[in-house]
Amino acid sequence: MSTHRHDSGSGAAIDRGPSPYLIGAAIGLLNICAFAAFRKGIGVSGAYESTAALAARRLAPDAVHVNDYVKARKDPPKFNWESWLVLGTILGGMAAARTLDGNDASRVDDRPGAEPKRLPLASAAGGAMLMFGARMADGCTSGHALSGTAQGAGSSWLFTPLMFGVGSLLARRARGARRRGGEV
């Protein structure tokens, strides 16, 4: 947890890693493989829904009205390739953080001068809000912003600018408040 191999004093000397254009091109190529293999682009948030539905069916089918849900969705929830994709994303993040001097998270988070860490409550509440929003819109940064826009889907071109716009507005306001008040 506290192996500061970085030169902690100089905040400017952060290794920003490979070019974002290179990473973006690789993600685009990966998505092309997904279009060919699954006839569908990369999507992430749907797997959270089906995983939650499967868990609810096991743990509290009545409280969550799982039967009504299945009827309304017309498709029984399954642990399918999209769920495996999310598991893979966790593993991929793990592998990359541990190899190639890949910015080990515990090191970077503890760097002096780093922005204050988010409170766990803020992370969880933010995650909850955006997931509910993603399911309302039937897609997230992957299904809409990455894959839907690449197909020229009208829904995705409505969702993507709007969600980045709202996020920008709120993040700028929060930063302004933080600068004035010194506290989050």
Next chain:
Amino acid sequence: MADMNESTRNALGMATGIAFGALLQRGGLADSRTIVGQLTGEDARVAKTMGTAVAVGALGHRWLRRRGLTTDEPKPMNPVGLVGGAVLFGAGMALSGYCPGTAAAAAGSGRREGMWAMAGMLAAAAVFVATYPRLKKALEAGTLGRVTLAGSTPARATPRPLDVVVRPRAEDAPVKPAS
């Protein structure tokens, strides 16, 4: 490719995810500060990465579709669900600094905040499952169906007839330069 069996699909999904998570992490996107930095305008990496990914993906998708190797699957244009969802999503992204994919990569890379974000996401997904039967009507009110920017109806699942490729008819002759 479409008729591969379930476990092959799952294995390919897993492999796709591993590559996706590693790319997100190496691109600095498994870090809430990068995403918040994009939202506040201090760091353009998200825009550069996503813009490139969408451009490359769009070219590849067109190429595959012309060969009948993939289909259009535009998500339905449900104004209520999309606008309400985008507002909630944007707010949640500003608060947590993550989205569903980057949180998974962040959790894997060892960031606690990524794990907390994922926990919140799973809880909200369960709430959505519980409320979906009641929300469905409102979310789909005024739906315009599956709309693409080209205005075209989505391509059929079956490839176009072979004669288009072998012996182009006049109306199928290339109108604009191939991209």
